[in-house]
Ligand code: SAM
């Protein structure tokens with residue numbers, strides 16, 4: 001139990017107010033569910049995965065199609081979750097992704113269903129995914145320089161990602177967002193990445209690198225800050241502060257003067273995960289591919305709801321275990337503080 005410090009899980013359970021929602025002891029309510037579907041990936045981004053990939057999860061330990069659908073369904077019906085995002089690892093590595101999305105859509109007709117993907121091979125799947133009920137996609141892309149992409153991801157797959165982005169736009173998904181993690185070696189290409197995003201009509205958002213790489217090389221001194229990204233973009237573009245989409249949205253937006261997408265001013269976002277902590281507004285709850293609830297990216301505390309499901313428990317009991325797990329959510333990540341400990345699992349293993 002690492003999440004709370006002084007109070008035990010039992011104490012927190014007793015103090016938890018009677019509400020069906022996923023409330024934590026700091027009064028935050030989690031409504032945004034991230035589900036990691038797999039540890040497998042077609043890329044090996046240096047800030048995320050080790051070169052050899054993550055240790056394989058035994059097939060029997062990974063959530064099945066039906067288990068994912070049941071857990072997402074009960075989170076929506078019983079726990080007040082109002083958006084689900086499938087992630088990983090790389091969700092496209094699951095051949096049953098279309099069935100997972102279709103099953104979720106059948107159970108939850110009004111639930112927005114999103115996916116975060118590296119875009120490799122997306123062009124071949126996007127039609128089926130949209131037909132199954134996918135509403136939104138975020139595609140991760142850090143550079144449009146092919147050699148730098150190959151260096152950063154350890155795979156020469158940039159053309160496939162670019163085709164994937166185009167296919168997502170052509171499939172009518174709106175907005176298509178592109179997430180970039182700025183690294184020292186690619187920072188100089190940030191204006192080129194924005195130029196490409198403006199030309200493709202997608203929303204670009206930079207996200208500061210967090211200490212969640214498997215190789216344990218992250219350093220606060222070396223990491224590229226949101227301010228450095230803005231400085232780099234400002235060498236080519238005039239940026240006008242545009243606030244946030246909503247108060248809990250972590251991205252601070254800037255309008256790109258003189259540029260428009262579908263008649264609206266084009267924007268670029270910066271998420272200062274490290275330098276401007278927004279944990280106080282966090283509304284996330286996470287399921288790992290093994291079906292454990294993780295209340296925070298940075299807490300090693302995980303609660304096995306898949307085990308409860310597999311023991312034959314009804315939805316109401318699984319929901320209660322999930323509520324208990326979220327009640328213990330820690331206040332924030334504390335990166336930079338003396339008490340900060342890197343979590344044991346890296347981003348690709350937790351689900352970004
Ligand atoms: N494979 C998919 C992808 O890359 O979009 C989904 C999983 S990936 C772990 C989800 C997001 O986490 C990606 O946008 C990726 O760039 C981001 N990410 C991975 N490691 C990170 C780190 N150390 N700091 C910040 N973001 C990271």
Ligand code: SF4
Nearest residue numbers: 041045048049089118
């Ligand atoms: Fe794979 Fe996504 Fe991690 Fe890159 S960020 S290694 S694409 S899981």
